[in-house]
Amino acid sequence: xxxxxxxxxxxxxxxxxxxxxxxxxxxxxxxxxxxxxxxxxxxxxxxxxxxxxxxxxxxxxxxxxxxxxxxxxxxxxxxxxxxxxxxxxxxxxxxxxxxxxxxxxxxxxxxxxxxxxxxxxxxxxxxxxxxxxxxxxxxxxxxxxxxxxxxxxxxxxxxxxxxxxxxxxxxxxxxxxxxxxxxxxxxxxxxxxxxxxxxxxxxxxxxxxxxxxxxxxxxxxxxxxxxxxxxxxxxxxxxxxxxxxxxxxxxxxxxxxxxxxxxxxxxxxxxxxxxxxxxxxxxxxxxxxxxxxxxxxxxxxxxxxxxxxxxxxxxxxxxxxxxxxxxxxxxxxxxxxxxxxxxxxxxxxxxxxxxxxxxxxxxxxxxxxxxxxxxxxxxxxxxxxxxxxxxxxxxxxxxxxxxxxxxxxx
Amino acid sequence: xxxxxxxxxxxxxxxxxxxxxxxxxxxxxxxxxxxxxxxxxxxxxxxxxxxxxxxxxxxxxxxxxxxxxxxxxxxxxxxxxxxxxxxxxxxxxxxxxxxxxxxxxxxxxxxxxxxxxxxxxxxxxxxxxxxxxxxxxxxxxxxxxxxxxxxxxxxxxxxxxxxxxxxxxxxxxxxxxxxxxxxxxxxxxxxxxxxxxxxxxxxxxxxxxxxxxxxxxxxxxxxxxxxxxxxxxxxxxxxxxxxxxxxxxxxxxxxxxxxxxxxxxxxxxxxxxxxxxxxxxxxxxxxxxxxxxxxxxxxxxxxxxxxxxxxxxxxxxxxxxxxxxxxxxxxxxxxxxxxxxxxxxxxxxxxxxxxxxxxxxxxxxxxxxxxxxxxxxxxxxxxxxxxxxxxxxxxxxxxxxxxxxxxxxx
Numbered sequence: 001x002x003x004x005x006x007x008x009x010x011x012x013x014x015x016x017x018x019x020x021x022x023x024x025x026x027x028x029x030x031x032x033x034x035x036x037x038x039x040x041x042x043x044x045x046x047x048x049x050x051x052x053x054x055x056x057x058x059x060x061x062x063x064x065x066x067x068x069x070x071x072x073x074x075x076x077x078x079x080x081x082x083x084x085x086x087x088x089x090x091x092x093x094x095x096x097x098x099x100x101x102x103x104x105x106x107x108x109x110x111x112x113x114x115x116x117x118x119x120x121x122x123x124x125x126x127x128x129x130x131x132x133x134x135x136x137x138x139x140x141x142x143x144x145x146x147x148x149x150x151x152x153x154x155x156x157x158x159x160x161x162x163x164x165x166x167x168x169x170x171x172x173x174x175x176x177x178x179x180x181x182x183x184x185x186x187x188x189x190x191x192x193x194x195x196x197x198x199x200x201x202x203x204x205x206x207x208x209x210x211x212x213x214x215x216x217x218x219x220x221x222x223x224x225x226x227x228x229x230x231x232x233x234x235x236x237x238x239x240x241x242x243x244x245x246x247x248x249x250x251x252x253x254x255x256x257x258x259x260x261x262x263x264x265x266x267x268x269x270x271x272x273x274x275x276x277x278x279x280x281x282x283x284x285x286x287x288x289x290x291x292x293x294x295x296x297x298x299x300x301x302x303x304x305x306x307x308x309x310x311x312x313x314x315x316x317x318x319x320x321x322x323x324x325x326x327x328x329x330x331x332x333x334x335x336x337x338x339x340x341x342x343x344x345x346x347x348x349x350x351x352x353x354x355x356x357x358x359x360x361x362x363x364x365x366x367x368x369x370x371x372x373x374x375x376x377x378x379x380x381x382x383x384x385x386x387x388x389x390x391x392x393x394x395x396x397x398x399x400x401x402x403x404x405x406x407x408x409x410x
Numbered sequence: 411x412x413x414x415x416x417x418x419x420x421x422x423x424x425x426x427x428x429x430x431x432x433x434x435x436x437x438x439x440x441x442x443x444x445x446x447x448x449x450x451x452x453x454x455x456x457x458x459x460x461x462x463x464x465x466x467x468x469x470x471x472x473x474x475x476x477x478x479x480x481x482x483x484x485x486x487x488x489x490x491x492x493x494x495x496x497x498x499x500x501x502x503x504x505x506x507x508x509x510x511x512x513x514x515x516x517x518x519x520x521x522x523x524x525x526x527x528x529x530x531x532x533x534x535x536x537x538x539x540x541x542x543x544x545x546x547x548x549x550x551x552x553x554x555x556x557x558x559x560x561x562x563x564x565x566x567x568x569x570x571x572x573x574x575x576x577x578x579x580x581x582x583x584x585x586x587x588x589x590x591x592x593x594x595x596x597x598x599x600x601x602x603x604x605x606x607x608x609x610x611x612x613x614x615x616x617x618x619x620x621x622x623x624x625x626x627x628x629x630x631x632x633x634x635x636x637x638x639x640x641x642x643x644x645x646x647x648x649x650x651x652x653x654x655x656x657x658x659x660x661x662x663x664x665x666x667x668x669x670x671x672x673x674x675x676x677x678x679x680x681x682x683x684x685x686x687x688x689x690x691x692x693x694x695x696x697x698x699x700x701x702x703x704x705x706x707x708x709x710x711x712x713x714x715x716x717x718x719x720x721x722x723x724x725x726x727x728x729x730x731x732x733x734x735x736x737x738x739x740x741x742x743x744x745x746x747x748x749x750x751x752x753x754x755x756x757x758x759x760x761x762x763x764x765x766x767x768x769x770x771x772x773x774x775x776x777x778x779x780x781x782x783x784x785x786x787x788x789x790x791x792x793x794x795x796x797x798x799x800x801x802x803x804x805x806x807x808x809x810x811x812x813x814x815x816x817x818x819x820x
Contacts, residue, residue, distance in 0.1 A: 093622075378580065
């Protein structure tokens, strides 16, 4: 555990990015489950095997518009030598035909309608010529032809989906068709966002004087949604210890992200509060930007201390909070960006022992550093086409080197 | 225009998949616009240039925790030869320091706070030693150091985003920071879903007797959402011409998808209604499954006649409705699946002049046909790993051939 001894003195020791990632993963393995509507379930991960309570179809159904008949009777029939059958009625989807089809008889039938008793095949309308109550059969139809048998799609008692499957749109459709209304899935992790700072105005307000409009909550709410989390509350709080303390204590979310107050300034309360109320596991990491990032636990809640600088907040979110949300939601912690291998047109310097998140511009398939890209320059993440990550053991990359970058747009 | 002459007689003429796609694209080019909250704007396409009404930052701000001072004074200072300055106060973010910093003076300052008048640089706290109201400066600091100048992030009057840009999370954050509350974007197309059929129960109900639970609305609502559309209403209607007619007339959506009633059965009213109320442009296409698909216009509304068979409905949606939604939303009509090149382990037969949507299973990087995969077998789309599309000019593909497949899961 880390004592809160950093204020106005700088960080004594910084955790590596990998060490913090391991810690985040370790504390993200416990999952919550929830029962959700099948119609809204695509994208969620099944928390149970799904067994079909019924056969689909639940009755022999016609796969075509045409005539239900006894297949054997039609053997030898063709357009030169049609077979005449008596049409004793018609059956449409959702209705049952009450009589039995006998030798010499047929029933007009529509796609999806139940095949009447006595019939075992359906002749396509294209190969039939109806005149009043007589139909001429111009093609032989084998028994079973154009009939969907009971259970041919899904059998009663069959495991249709296994636990841990990511539900597709068509899976939800299948579950609806067997009569399921709700389904148990891994719950989407909930997140509270705490934006702190006396200088902060809410999004939608106009910046004035020395007040600035918070942008981190805008960034975070959208990235959390992208990664499968649910934002419960966004609090905008002045730098008052008691207010921040209450918000931390009263949160019912799985994850709390604080923004601002994470560093070593006189009004940076977040770290000391996590120490006081729970366990501050990491404070300060070997990363640029986002070095003041912290991570701790209060009760079962994971608390991420994100720096106030927007580029730092974005970087720390994308490395650590994203990982926590994806794993808690039952997904792989993959980057949500497309990877591309390109040539570097400028050199990039880093420090051994530090991971850098470097925004790059892409032109003619060559990546270059952005000219203005401090941690406070949010617009740099809009001007950039993507980013690259320098490895801990790297001193940087030479111009001309081939590198992997992640693209903000896909 | 097509007359409604297909009932119980089959399609006289089928449009090619490409011809229908061209028609869909042509009628999807007209866009609607809407004003939405900036905080919810990521993913939308800007319908206007965004010009910043302010400078960001709006004041010279400190990039570090430390001491604001006159940089020139510190020249020559180091840890062996520190410079002592008088600390005349402290400034934190959101507050203005009223006095002017003079020669021999410094002000304690936090990251993000406005740099006081008279000061032009900030010394990092790590290189300072404060005792009461005296601070020892142990490093020279050039004027401008650690100061974010007015407008260094964004300049007042600057075009920060151009029309037609797809808004990123960080772009929304940037727009919030300059004080914008709402923004004009291309509206997400709205869709009404009309499920018709006397046999239909609603999702959440249990299938019983010859009644079946609709799965197409479940599939469609989720795919529409995936592709950037907004579902307004889902109607479940029996096969009664007047009810379906009213639903078509009363819809206020950009797009109507009907499911069921698209083919040539006695209760397939959708096509004749589109003819009566507007223009039926295509009915019947050279595709398997989904051959009964139709497309028409009622007023400005695009109407897609989707077959009732779930695999057909899914195929027709994914080819045509998806394209309409993506283009109307300002996006490229790209497949929302990952492409993969694999070897075919079974042969696939098709017909020249017809496009086939073939569900495949993937094992050891080899694709094979699913054994049970009729148009009514919805579960085949869950058992499949993806699909391939045979070209119009192709008679099929040989076992061992290298093919491109689209994966349902990414």
